[in-house]
Amino acid sequence: MAGVQVSNVSRSFGAHKALDDVSIDFADGGFYALLGPSGSGKTTLLRQIAGFDFPDSGRIAIGGESVERVPVEKRRIGMVFQNYALFPNMSVADNVAFGLSVRGEAKAVIATEVQRALALVQLGKLGGRRPHQLSGGQRQRVALARAIVTKPRVLLLDEPLGALDKALRVDMQIELKRIQREIGITTIFVTHDQEEALTMSDRIGILRDGRLVQEGPPEEIYNRPKSEFAATFLGDANIFRGDTTGNGIRLADGTAIAAGAGATLAAGAKASCAVRPERIRIATDAGAPDGNANILKGQVSKRIFAGNNSTYFVERAGQTLKVIVQNTGMERLAEGQDVVLRWSPESTVLIAAN
Amino acid sequence: MAAATASRNGLRSALPLLAPAYLWLTVAIFLPLSAMVFFSFMTELPLSGKPWAFTLGNYAAFFSQSLYLTLLLASLRLGLEVTLWCVVIGYPAAYVLAKVLKGRSREAIFLLVILPFWSNGLVRIFSWAMVLREGGILDTALNAMLPFKINIDLMYSYPAVIIGLVHSYVPYMVLTCYLTLQAIDDSLIEAGRSLGASRLQVLKRVIIPLSMPGLVAGAALIFVPVVGSFMEPRILGGRTGTFYGTVIEDQFVAVFNWPLGAALSFILLAVVLVILAIASPVLRRAA
Numbered sequence: 001m002a003g004v005q006v007s008n009v010s011r012s013f014g015a016h017k018a019l020d021d022v023s024i025d026f027a028d029g030g031f032y033a034l035l036g037p038s039g040s041g042k043t044t045l046l047r048q049i050a051g052f053d054f055p056d057s058g059r060i061a062i063g064g065e066s067v068e069r070v071p072v073e074k075r076r077i078g079m080v081f082q083n084y085a086l087f088p089n090m091s092v093a094d095n096v097a098f099g100l101s102v103r104g105e106a107k108a109v110i111a112t113e114v115q116r117a118l119a120l121v122q123l124g125k126l127g128g129r130r131p132h133q134l135s136g137g138q139r140q141r142v143a144l145a146r147a148i149v150t151k152p153r154v155l156l157l158d159e160p161l162g163a164l165d166k167a168l169r170v171d172m173q174i175e176l177k178r179i180q181r182e183i184g185i186t187t188i189f190v191t192h193d194q195e196e197a198l199t200m201s202d203r204i205g206i207l208r209d210g211r212l213v214q215e216g217p218p219e220e221i222y223n224r225p226k227s228e229f230a231a232t233f234l235g236d237a238n239i240f241r242g243d244t245t246g247n248g249i250r251l252a253d254g255t256a257i258a259a260g261a262g263a264t265l266a267a268g269a270k271a272s273c274a275v276r277p278e279r280i281r282i283a284t285d286a287g288a289p290d291g292n293a294n295i296l297k298g299q300v301s302k303r304i305f306a307g308n309n310s311t312y313f314v315e316r317a318g319q320t321l322k323v324i325v326q327n328t329g330m331e332r333l334a335e336g337q338d339v340v341l342r343w344s345p346e347s348t349v350l351i352a353a354n
Numbered sequence: 355m356a357a358a359t360a361s362r363n364g365l366r367s368a369l370p371l372l373a374p375a376y377l378w379l380t381v382a383i384f385l386p387l388s389a390m391v392f393f394s395f396m397t398e399l400p401l402s403g404k405p406w407a408f409t410l411g412n413y414a415a416f417f418s419q420s421l422y423l424t425l426l427l428a429s430l431r432l433g434l435e436v437t438l439w440c441v442v443i444g445y446p447a448a449y450v451l452a453k454v455l456k457g458r459s460r461e462a463i464f465l466l467v468i469l470p471f472w473s474n475g476l477v478r479i480f481s482w483a484m485v486l487r488e489g490g491i492l493d494t495a496l497n498a499m500l501p502f503k504i505n506i507d508l509m510y511s512y513p514a515v516i517i518g519l520v521h522s523y524v525p526y527m528v529l530t531c532y533l534t535l536q537a538i539d540d541s542l543i544e545a546g547r548s549l550g551a552s553r554l555q556v557l558k559r560v561i562i563p564l565s566m567p568g569l570v571a572g573a574a575l576i577f578v579p580v581v582g583s584f585m586e587p588r589i590l591g592g593r594t595g596t597f598y599g600t601v602i603e604d605q606f607v608a609v610f611n612w613p614l615g616a617a618l619s620f621i622l623l624a625v626v627l628v629i630l631a632i633a634s635p636v637l638r639r640a641a
């Protein structure tokens with residue numbers, strides 16, 4: 001087991017910079033999610049760590065040992081592919097045994113290790129099957145067993161749950177997390193799915209156009225996004241743009257919005273404020289005055305019912321704001337109704353304009 | 355039960371589509387072949403106007419003269435050697451085409467590989483004759499490059515026959531192997547390497563087993579016609595080029611003993627079928 005340090009790694013394909021000076025420290029035993037839109041360089045970064053591809057510049061170290069020119073087969077990593085990549089010519093047990101067998105382990109050792117790995121992914125009885133006789137979820141478990149049976153230093157997963165349906169995916173998320181905890185392996189997990197990233201990982205790295213936009217624990221990124229992109233990519237956010245006042249911004253129409261968190265910026269600079277839709281309270285009247293709360297008036301344009309909650313779209317000075325309200329059985333607001341939005345400065349993050 | 359019904363329905367709906375193919379097979383292959391079976395049991399060709407009768411003598415001739423068996427064994431060996439050379443040359447070429455080259459360069463090389471297919475067989479063989487003979491292209495070129503004098507005269511020799519046949523048949527191996535190799539997902543190779551296998555181990559344990567169907571198909575496509583080949587042995591082999599195929603050809607074009615030629619052909623067909631029947635389960639198990 002070992003941590004992974006990626007330092008100033010760049011990789012270009014022709015004129016296109018797929019990775020642009022990326023540095024991330026993956027601590028030993030942690031569970032990391034790499035998140036980003038399509039084409040942002042997630043797979044490229046994972047392939048540099050795995051050793052399928054080498055960076056143009058920068059350093060990659062696994063367990064403190066420089067590996068940026070070491071080929072895959074010498075890096076002692078485990079990799080799980082989106083399409084499983086099980087060997088169709090071998091049984092499940094032979095697939096899992098592959099890594100041990102190319103290493104020349106004794107037959108008896110291989111048999112016990114394979115059985116243990118299959119038991120870990122709860123497939124103890126299916127060793128004799130061929131990959132095509134398994135369901136998608138079972139194949140993914142085999143792929144996982146095959147990747148960890150060699151006791152790799154790092155486990156790399158490229159959208160491993162992407163091909164599974166929603167319910168199975170949630171099962172596999174729990175399963176994967178359990179196994180990761182049980183063997184305590186450093187895990188780097190590429191995903192498109194922000195919810196998956198939020199629920200599973202200790203830390204999240206957000207990539208955009210080959211650059212690392214922000215990195216940190218899920219709650220920190222969610223509550224303290226450092227860019228509009230991070231705010232809107234991980235979860236939903238209402239963004240206000242204006243000029244900095246020191247402790248917030250002033251919108252074009254003169255309305256001030258107070259922010260209790262985020263960047264410290266010199267007054268006068270362009271900046272934005274982000275607030276999560278579930279942090280805003282929506283009401284038909286102003287209610288009791290409340291010292292420093294941000295208050296805006298608007299009009300409901302649409303309501304979307306989603307079972308346990310509803311999303312209200314509120315028009316305000318040409319901007320559509322989103323508010324998410326738990327459905328507690330209270331009166332619902334009608335479309336066209338005038339409303340007052342209210343939220344605390346602590347829920348508001350000040351972001352430097354990009 | 356349901357599956358059986360479904361397959362029967364499938365067969366019925368496929369019948370109109372298959373009919374032209376079966377008709378063609380009947381006219382082009384089955385009828386002439388039956389005629390040949392018929393001839394092989396005759397003393398004389400009925401078309402020749404001479405009196406004829408049924409006989410097993412043509413088949414007995416094969417067993418009464420050891421020459422036929424010797425030639426058959428030589429032809430089988432030739433088929434085996436040519437097939438092996440085609441694997442040795444064709445498989446790596448197919449691998450490079452399928453897994454290493456990308457885009458336009460792949461298309462260009464592919465064209466070069468199948469080019470021999472499009473040239474006339476005789477032209478191809480006589481070109482080799484020009485290359486291989488003493489004072490030919492190879493001899494002249496090597497002597498121009500090397501400081502010492504060497505004599506290259508491969509013409510009318512066993513190696514010349516092998517070279518000519520391998521050149522003619524290697525595209526089959528490249529094509530069948532290319533098709534199976536191309537169907538192997540690159541992520542399997544990457545998975546193998548991520549598990550600590552060297553490129554060679556991945557080749558041995560994953561790629562070759564998965565491309566076995568292509569190798570077997572290519573081998574069958576090459577072995578069978580090479581065992582019966584006569585053009586390359588005759589032109590490039592000269593006096594050393596007497597094989598089972600050339601003897602059969604003689605019966606048809608020189609001696610006009612069609613019944614014997616037909617009988618020898620069917621013995622060859624039987625032997626080849628037995629070999630394929632024995633070899634295919636072995637190869638399938640290896641895969």
Ligand SMILES: Nc1ncnc2c1ncn2[C@@H]1O[C@H](COP(=O)(O)OP(=O)(O)OP(=O)(O)O)[C@@H](O)[C@H]1O
Pocket residue numbers: 013016017018036037038039040041042043044045192
């Ligand atoms: N081998 C390659 N040759 C050329 N360009 C490449 C290559 N690999 C990746 N790229 C480019 O690099 C960029 C990043 O690709 P990458 O596969 O890392 O994206 P990703 O974040 O994994 O996207 P996705 O979520 O769609 O999988 C893309 O613009 C892609 O076209």
Ligand SMILES: [Mg+2]
Pocket residue numbers: 042043044
């Ligand atoms: Mg990707």
